[in-house]
Each structure stands twice: as structure tokens, then as C-alpha cells.
């Protein structure tokens with residue numbers, strides 16, 4: 410998978426050299442390109458923003474640098490119709506099913522907005538050349554899209570075949586089957602007078618699996634009644 414990220418803070422993504430995603434890049438599973446939007450400016454101040462038409466506080470990201478950067482990425486794309494994802498509070502909610510969808514893409518371009526946002530014509534232009542999605546991590550305000558892009562890449566990157574060593578470990582995660590994950594324990598069996606549930610020491614795999622599922626259902630009903638209702642409706 411090719412991933413392109415357009416940002417005014419390219420160093421933000423240096424962290425993607427680390428951990429599983431860094432290994433996936435070294436193995437050629439992920440081909441990452443980070444683009445500094447300011448490289449597509451041609452004035453002394455390398456300006457990427459300007460005052461909003463119609464007035465109002467803050468600044469808006471200028472369309473020209475975006476157009477020039479996106480055109481170069483489209484030209485280099487290995488596919489006819491890449492997916493362009495703009496993290497945005499005005500987007501559809503990012504979910505685990507959507508992470509699975511992203512993990513099956515061949516080329517994803519992330520556009521990180523800053524300031525009061527990106528000139529609307531950038532989304533319109535991008536949609537004339539590719540598939541465009543505005544995607545939200547949640548209903549809160551961030552200063553820009555970089556943190557959201559990092560979270561999304563972490564979420565779908567681990568689902569790409571070959572990135573996680575043991576694919577089994579992807580199955581029993583929160584949200585994978587609509588339930589939150591069960592509580593986990595490791596050695597020692599007793600820690601500060603707190604014992605590991607005896608069922609987990611029984612070696613009886615069927616009973617352990619049943620106990621873990623009960624824990625998932627109980628935790629989901631208690632912590633996320635919304636998820637529990639959707640799950641129960643599917644049973």
C-alpha cells in the first residue's frame with residue numbers, strides 16, 4: 410500500500426519510522442511519502458493560508474499549494490482512483506469497519522488541514538480526480554489533522570496482511586465483533602493480594618473462552634450500552 414500525507418508539519422510523522430509500521434515500511438508492505446505543503450509555495454513567506462472571504466476569525470488554507478501537491482501525488486499514483494482522506498470534524502465517523510476498508514486500499518492520500526480549514530474548492534478539485542472522504546475521529550476540536558491521521562494509520566495499518574505477526578491477535582480486540590475486549594492478566598498469579606480469576610488458571614479452554622465472552626458482554630453493556638444494543642440486535 411502506498412500512503413501519502415500532505416501536511417505543514419512533516420516531522421510530525423517521523424514517528425512512523427518506529428514500531429510495527431516502521432517494520433512494515435522496511436519490509437515494503439507500506440510505501441509512505443510525506444509532503445510538506447510549503448514546498449508547493451512560491452513566495453518569500455512560503456504562505457499556505459490567507460484571510461477568509463466573507464470575513465471571520467482565523468485563516469483559511471490557500472487552494473494553490475494543495476492543488477500543486479495533490480497533482481504531483483495523483484501523477485505518481487499506482488492506481489487510477491486513489492482515496493483522498495481529509496480528517497475533519499465535519500466528516501463521517503471513523504470506525505473499526507472503516508479501518509478494515511482502508512486496509513484494503515492500494516493508495517491512500519491524507520490531507521491534513523490546519524487553521525480554520527482548507528478552501529472548499531480543494532475538496533471539489535480532489536473529487537474530480539479521485540475518491541474523497543472527510544473523516545472524523547470524534548466530536549471534539551483539534552488544531553489540525555495530523556493527530557487524526559496518525560490514529561487512522563495506526564488503526565488500519567495493523568490490519569494490513571503481514572504487518573502484525575500473529576493475525577489471531579487482531580480478532581479478540583475491542584470493537585472487532587461489536588464487543589469491548591475482555592480483561593487480561595499475566596504473571597504473577599497474585600499481586601498485592603489481588604488474584605487472577607481462577608478460571609484462567611484452570612487450563613479448560615472452552616470454559617475460559619465462555620468466561621471471556623461473558624466478560625466482554627458484561628463490560629460492553631456496562632461501559633457502552635450503545636454498542637451493546639447494536640450487538641444484541643445482531644444476535
Ligand SMILES: Nc1c(O)cccc1[N+](=O)[O-]
Pocket residue numbers: 496497498544545546547548549550551552553554557
Ligand atoms: N475533530 C477534528 C478536528 O477538530 C480537526 C481535524 C480533524 C478532526 N477529527 O478527525 O476528528
